[in-house]
Amino acid sequence: MTTTTEPVSDETEPRRSWLKEHSELGVSVLLLVLGVLVLTDALTMDVDIAQRGPVGPRTVPIVVGAGLLVIAALLAVDVLRGGRGEAESGEDVDLSEPADWRTVLLLAGVFLATAVLIDPLGFPLAGALLFWGAAFALGSRRYDRDPLIAAALSLLTYVVFNNLLGVPLPGGPLMGVL
């Protein structure tokens, strides 16, 4: 909700700060794209097959798609008029600092790597890598303690879920050896 007008030196600056100020318009664009996507999917649907009742499978998607377009427009108007969505605060959230994109990207990368590795490596290894990687991305640098905690947590979770709670998780080669 802050409207900081920083002093500008050259000519590209005002435009950039205007965009930064109105970055919420991006949400509007995304909603618009989503609306178009839903509408195209609904309108290109082949509904000759067995339509039961007066309302077919297209009706609700068309309503939702149209709703998305309307909301995209309303949101754009609201943002241009100076409305701002309030960023969420929380116990560990410090909004006075700019967003730390490096951490977010690292975390997303670690998570994707887990998705790739969980089947070949099995849960105990992939899970441990996920925990250690995420803790590392978040700034923990205890090379003696972090991997141990990660391994213990992952192994314990595997045993509790797989053996005690009856929720199957892939053991992977490690469990094959043990």
Added chain:
Amino acid sequence: MNALNSLMDGFGTALSPLNLLWAAIGVLLGTAIGVLPGIGPAMAVALLLPVTYGLDPTAAFIMFAGIYYGAMFGGSTTSILLNTPGESAAVVAAMEGNPMAKAGRGAQALAAAAIGHFAGGMVGTILLVALAPKIAELAVDIGAPDYFAIMVLAFIAVTSVLGSSRIRGLASLLIGLTIGLIGLDQMTGQQRLTFGSLQLADGVDVVIVAVGLFAIGEALWVAAHLRRTSGEAIPVGRPWLGRGDVKRSWKSWARGPFIGFPFGAIPAGGAEIPTFLSYVTEKRLSKHKDEFGKGAIEGVAGPESAASASAAGTLVSMLTLGLPTTAVAAVMLAAFQQYGIQPGPLLFEREPELVWGLIASLFVGMVLLIALNLPLAPLWAKLLRIPRPYLYAGILFFAAVGAYAVGGEAIDLVILLVIGLIGFGMRRYGLPVLPAVIGVILGPAAEQQLRRALQISDGSVTGLVNTPFSVTVYVVVVLLLAWPLLKKLIKRGSSDRTVDA
């Protein structure tokens, strides 16, 4: 008394040694996760969902009830000792509880909160026992148009009562409805938004959506703005109350439930409004008005009792109508759907053992909660010192376990991350998360009821409003929608008057 007999049977179920064990584990896990800073009840319940996957439904929901109450109690501990409420309902607990803790009365604040939870939960659950079967009986005849009306009410209420911007609430709801559309159309088998992918034809599991939006979204959002200096938690001993404290608190404990319960049952944002109402009431009625803001015990006792009772109220509309009024109820509804159980008026007829076992275990859970948590409070307080990298790495870890456990597919982890990134963006731009979750859960059901209703009426729109029940609900919807306009008119009217005067 039919309900009493059923409840007794329920106790028979809940008190079997194994179910008692699940309830105890649920309470302990719920409290431990709820105490952790940054984890609200909704995230706690979503993260603990996979724990129950291997259990039969009755045991799972008994454990769930414990998790729910435990997480709520844990949240208030965090507010009192750390002064950084993770969710709006805990704000009030921090307002008086934290000054108390700072003045060395943390033990009393925790005890007032714990007993408040106990009292509120007890009264709330008794009201639940008295009211829920009656409501279910009344609702048993309601048909498709009525269900559709209730769901429209849920959509409108969740977007216009919560949050500061209706446009953003609606945007969130539409995002949720869109996710809910993905997959095969339930009535015709038509593929929608699947883009030919076999993975998407099954639809996106609601558990993945809930965990993605609540847990991954939150963890990424906090990671982007991690406070480098965490607040110091105030150490605390075993909670206890002196006679003076009890004398000041007992009326507040008794009043809280009657403020909390009704608000929990209607879609008005759960515990947020009743805790504030209770706080204001206690402040007005207190003989120690000057202490408010500096650590008045009534300001902890009343609102905590109200919050706990509102949780019971939430269960009334969740169990009898299948209508989730809070984020936690939304996640619980998702859990019911996991077992192929549809909460609603017929639930009491079809699954009496489960429902009454669940309700009885609410009582058991509360007794366990107070018996375990008073002595364990100093231990819970230690959890507040967990290093933040471990905390958020742990959230990601358990979110991954939960999503993978749903279907044993690695691709679900990718979908989870994508939904988590959506949740991140929503937090950045102030789109509330709850409408999206409600949209995913209720969207497909609402569509089915709509189509069923129109099928019966042969396509005539009057088929949606041909029962007194549905008309009443739509009147409420219109009132909700018109409320800002009405408020403006009232304000203008009163300001005109002041100008005249």
